Amino acid sequence: MKPRAILNDALLLVTAAIWGFAFVAQRLGMDHVGPFFFTGVRFLLGAMVLLPVALLRGGPSRRVPGALLPGAAVTGLVLFAGSALQQIGLVYTTAGNAGFITGLYVVMVPLLGIFRRQAVGGLRWGAVLLAVAGLYLLSVQPGASVNPGDLFVMASALFFALHVQLIDHLSRRYPVLWISLVQYGVVALVSLAVAAVREPIDLAGMRGAAVPILYGGIGSIAIAYTLQTVAQRRAAPSHAAILLSLEGSFAALGGWLILSEVLSLRSVLGCALLLAGMILSQVAGFRRAAFSRQEPLPSVAS
Structure with a gap:
């Protein structure tokens, strides 16, 4: 294996580990603040870290392309729903x-693709x-x-x-960094608005949740997103998705070690x-990608 390929695989494994241990951080944060406040501050931090990167790589205009705002806003609302439900579940x-x-989303993506006339296949x-x-074995006692x-x-x-399918549609038309920045901002604003109405917020809780929030916002969103972007420049999407699907294993490891x-x-x-289902789904995607360029790309789900 070439050194570059080894480095890419190492970056993807680090990304999966950061995302996996983020579930531990999210659960620890619930001891101090509500799920909507945690989600809002986490994504606000992620957006603040990505903003200078988007400005540096945004080309001569240095502005958000106005045409992407409606689609990215809808995508942000979908991401808000997924993130909020996940955070509530972690309670x-x-x-x-x-x-x-959470890793089930890689299996659900092609099923939702039926509505975009994407074939599913036997695998x-x-x-x-x-x-x-x-x-069934994991959740039904x-x-x-x-x-x-x-x-x-x-x-x-x-x-x-659903978020992956929407990103797949938008990313063919607009810069991915700007899409991410807008949708993270939407998630932050909506989450904090809901938190202001439904959740008690105090300084003691914010201090107690500071480390989990910093890890979730800067580590899970900003750093891991960047590592994924760098590694996937030279890695096949399905190969990358198989390595990233190990985040569930790292979440279980983190839960055992820390919690x-x-x-x-x-x-x-x-x-x-x-x-096994996640890996088989990505293997099927790899085979289909050899004949079609319509395979949706994986996205951040933690």
């Missing part, structure tokens, strides 16, 4: 569960079956009781999948089936 479920269930349907079986947090995270994965979360044998098997 009730473990970081490991949330990491693996993708096999990935769906693996993911459904894994989700004996006696048919379901963890409500897992349901919130599963709903967030659906919005993240003392323990997975039962049933949950471990469920996680393994979910991971």
Whole structure:
């Protein structure tokens, strides 16, 4: 393997690790502030870090292309829904569960693509079956009781999948950095507006959540996003997506190391089936990409 390829894979693994441990940070933040406030400040920090990068790489105009604003705003609302549901889910479920269930979006993306007349294929349907079986083992406990947090995270994965399709549509027309900047700003404004109405906000809580918020905003959004962008310049999208799908494994590792979360044998098997479904879905995407250029790109989901 060439040194450049090794470096790219290393960057993608670091990205997956940052995103995986972000679930731990998000869960720790819930001990001090509400989910909407945490989400709002996190994305506000991410937007502030990306702004100078967008200005430096934005070309002569140094301005947001006005035509992208409506589409990017809608995309931001979808991202807000996914992020808020994920954050609410983390109040009730473990970081490991949330990491693996969030990864379902890579399986849901091609299913939503049906509405854009994108073919699914047999391998993708096999990935769906693996993911459904894994989700059942992970989230449905004996006696048919379901963890409500897992349901919130599963709903967030659906919005993240819709977000990927929207980004795929917009990124063919406008600069990705500007799209990201606008949508992060929308998520921050809407989240903070909801938090101002629904959540108690005090200085003590903000101080207690400072480290998780900094990690979630600067580490998970700004740094990891940049690493992903750099690495994917020279990596096939499906190869990159397989490595990035390991974020669920890193979330489980972080939950075990930092939060003392323990997975039962049933949950471990469920996680393994979910991971297998994600990888199979990306392998199917790799095969299809050899014949078509209409495969949606992965996006940040943590």
